[in-house]
Amino acid sequence: MNTPEPPRLDLASIALRLAAQARLWQPQVRYTPASRHYARLVAAADYEAWLLTWLPGQGTDWHDHGGSAGAFVTVRGTLTERHAWLDDSGTPTILPEERRLSAGSLRSFGSRHVHRVTNDDLEPAVSVHVYAPALVAMTTYRPDGDRLIATSSQLAGQNW
Template sequence: MPARHLADLAATATRLGEATHLWEPLVDYDPVSRFYARLALTPEHEAWLLTWVPGQGTDWHDHGGSAGAFVVVRGALTEEHARLQPDGSAVVAQTRSLGTGALRPFGTRHIHKVTNTGLEPAVSIHVYAPALTRMNGYVREGDRLDLVESRLAGVAW
């Protein structure tokens, strides 16, 4: 993934995050599952608003070959990510806290788990290129991740 492409995704996420008039009216918090709304779909990328009440998060997943970037625009999120090994396996590598204003770009082979571990709701803006068509799910076994499912857009989410 060219660094310029990741920089473009990061700039788009930042620009959308600063355009509060676009996303603030859409913010909704669902106590049962994460709320999400598509903000943009272009030939170059798609963008989503996600909200997270305390305790909500994703399972381990990748983005099916799409690169991306997300910015936290309210609250804080915790991201765990995995490092791919030469044999194709994934090993849990690092956990980072992402407060309001934090930007996280990632390449096409990024595997992570994102959770609101804080006490307040959080809001984030996510940009993907190309648009998401598949997401792969993983299960953690010790410090390793095993691929367990592949979900298609419009079918499984």
Template structure:
């Protein structure tokens, strides 16, 4: 009796298996049962809660924004991501990433992100997001890999200078 080895199926490369944050954000945004029960608004600061983990290669956060609430200028510590506005309108300004000895530079203009829209970004993205509208806003954020650190920036004219870091498990 002869035994013939069967060819083993090949697995897709790791590149093909990486999560696509925009697709995940859209899927979760389109499933209100996953996030709607978690919506809370806080008059003093943005409310944020991490959705229960469903994968090791990304994380999902729900954020709520009353009028006037926003973030400082920040990056995502090398994580790529996307956010979906699921209620209201958010306004984003972004900057070119810092390079060598050059600081990040604010890109003129702002982007309005209305309910139903998804904003993907790469691992070097620097931005500031605010609810500049008159009504509350809600958004779903996906980061891949999960956030470990975020650098905050201080704006000086059109330039952004690093002003410190926040670490997962320490500052949030």
């Protein structure tokens, strides 16, 4: 007897719904010059949600989400995302295009997504992120030409 697959979460809808609840995330907004600020908004059994703030020039390293799928909504300012394509061997290749995600923009991605997100504008930015399952690990990468080389693995609660 085949066991039915559990229903997939609509992470995009969850992210949009949370982003529309400014009273939930606005009290968590903080800008810190040393690094991006982040605060967990929701820790549910099947997903988690985070608020991230970005001063001009702040951004992530190239990273994956340890097998979690996700979605994020820019709720203030503009973010820039670059992403990489994974070949059959799992080696990420940087794609030349970038996405500009202004307030109200939604970005969804699967469990094998590798990207880098930055605030390249002159104004601070705020975004709401949803992951399923909850983040437990991330791998960071460094560029080597148009390829990415894994540099470290981080575990939730230990390295971040």
